[in-house]
Amino acid sequence: MKRFFCSIAVMFVCSSLYAAELLENREWKFTKTWNAAGTLKKLADGTYELENTGNAGSISMNCSEDEFAITPGKTYLVTIDLQHSSPEMKHSVFVALPGARYVRKPELRSPRESGNLAAMEFTARSDERRLAVYLTVSGTGKTIVKSVKIEEFTPVPDLIKRPGINWNFIAAPGAKGSMKRASDGTLHIEKTSGNAHVMAYLTLPLPIKAGKSYRVTMSGLPSDSVSRWGLMSHSGSQKSWPSKNCTGEKGALQTASLDVETAANDTGLRVYAVLHSTGSVDVKSIVVEELASKTELLPIKNWVANPSGSKGKAVKNADGSWRIEKLDDKGAMVFTFHGAYLKVIPRRHYLVEWQIQLAPGQKANSMTYLPVKPKSRTPWPGGKVVDADGKIQTAGQLITVQDNESTMRPHLVISGSAGNAIVKSCSITMLDDEELKKIDESLYRK
Numbered sequence: 001m002k003r004f005f006c007s008i009a010v011m012f013v014c015s016s017l018y019a020a021e022l023l024e025n026r027e028w029k030f031t032k033t034w035n036a037a038g039t040l041k042k043l044a045d046g047t048y049e050l051e052n053t054g055n056a057g058s059i060s061m062n063c064s065e066d067e068f069a070i071t072p073g074k075t076y077l078v079t080i081d082l083q084h085s086s087p088e089m090k091h092s093v094f095v096a097l098p099g100a101r102y103v104r105k106p107e108l109r110s111p112r113e114s115g116n117l118a119a120m121e122f123t124a125r126s127d128e129r130r131l132a133v134y135l136t137v138s139g140t141g142k143t144i145v146k147s148v149k150i151e152e153f154t155p156v157p158d159l160i161k162r163p164g165i166n167w168n169f170i171a172a173p174g175a176k177g178s179m180k181r182a183s184d185g186t187l188h189i190e191k192t193s194g195n196a197h198v199m200a201y202l203t204l205p206l207p208i209k210a211g212k213s214y215r216v217t218m219s220g221l222p223s224d225s226v227s228r229w230g231l232m233s234h235s236g237s238q239k240s241w242p243s244k245n246c247t248g249e250k251g252a253l254q255t256a257s258l259d260v261e262t263a264a265n266d267t268g269l270r271v272y273a274v275l276h277s278t279g280s281v282d283v284k285s286i287v288v289e290e291l292a293s294k295t296e297l298l299p300i301k302n303w304v305a306n307p308s309g310s311k312g313k314a315v316k317n318a319d320g321s322w323r324i325e326k327l328d329d330k331g332a333m334v335f336t337f338h339g340a341y342l343k344v345i346p347r348r349h350y351l352v353e354w355q356i357q358l359a360p361g362q363k364a365n366s367m368t369y370l371p372v373k374p375k376s377r378t379p380w381p382g383g384k385v386v387d388a389d390g391k392i393q394t395a396g397q398l399i400t401v402q403d404n405e406s407t408m409r410p411h412l413v414i415s416g417s418a419g420n421a422i423v424k425s426c427s428i429t430m431l432d433d434e435e436l437k438k439i440d441e442s443l444y445r446k
Contacts, residue, residue, distance in 0.1 A: 052137055080147065308333070
């Protein structure tokens with residue numbers, strides 16, 4: 001995989017907050033594998049020359065005896081600007097964090113590659129306060145190391161635009177192909193022969209927050225011969241490998257998107273760009289976004305009020321709220337939406353909240369249907385009954401999704417006197433165990 005170095009692009013994309021040049025401020029030492037030969041020397045202009053004089057093994061330079069201080073919780077990018085004397089030479093960067101764990105598993109190591117840039121990004125854990133950088137070179141010849149820089153930065157959602165995110169290439173048995181990376185980060189994936197697929201994948205899983213949900217969106221430009229390519233992503237605990245083919249017009253950007261749900265013990269997200277057809281594709285963007293825990297449902301669903309022993313209808317107001325017209329004192333009006341149910345995750349907690357204003361003599365109760373086969377939960381989970389007080393109130397409920405439940409549809413039941421109830425908002429919020437502890441459950445439980 002070939003790379004090109006552009007310090008201006010690196011600084012712009014990564015929103016750098018702090019940077020330090022390690023080449024001139026650290027003591028660097030030379031090491032080699034047992035069957036390698038070579039030297040390390042500092043040149044007059046401050047650069048280093050790393051020469052491999054043998055034809056086997058690898059040599060390296062590192063600052064392990066003069067480590068650099070880092071701050072737990074901050075995200076860093078290490079970039080090495082270098083120049084090989086031969087295109088056959090390859091390099092790899094390894095970041096050692098001598099906290100409680102000397103070497104992380106998996107290791108913070110880039111793949112062996114050619115080109116002029118080695119880069120690695122990471123977020124320091126709570127016990128990681130010192131860093132050492134190792135540059136390893138294989139292949140006979142000289143390597144001029146021009147810069148070893150570390151900078152604190154704020155990552156952008158697009159993985160393609162982050163030079164410290166490294167990619168590997170693999171061809172399934174029976175297929176052949178290759179991958180190169182352009183100066184703007186674009187991944188050029190090519191399949192030259194075979195009936196199986198080839199793919200690019202993250203060298204290291206992307207750090208994520210356990211228990212959260214993520215959306216992965218990939219876009220790219222395939223060659224005319226490509227009829228099938230797509231996205232695959234996995235959180236580690238999933239039993240299947242979710243995938244989706246990219247779609248779009250020929251000769252234009254094609255896109256695929258996957259929602260990935262993580263379990264309480266998941267720590268990394270795996271992302272794959274898969275090419276099935278013979279031809280090539282330029283992957284321009286792979287965006288990973290954490291999905292909002294709270295979703296406002298009123299603007300994005302088609303709502304209706306169903307009579308249950310009563311008469312009435314639902315009318316959408318100019319401000320986006322809904323007016324539920326209850327025409328008699330009997331029965332209830334049930335306010336809900338049509339269309340696809342909401343996807344939910346088993347063993348997660350959900351808070352359904354309605355902001356409402358009831359007419360005098362009315363009551364409101366939130367109830368949720370979670371369909372399963374052969375039999376759904378009976379009775380439906382319901383929340384605390386709210387009585388009219390003339391003000392905007394909250395009617396809601398807390399739901400813990402069971403193992404066999406994967407979708408839900410909330411309902412607001414308006415009972416009591418005839419009159420107009422106003423629904424200002426309806427939201428659903430996913431909670432983990434720690435977030436649930438912060439909720440006053442007495443406000444929502446029956």
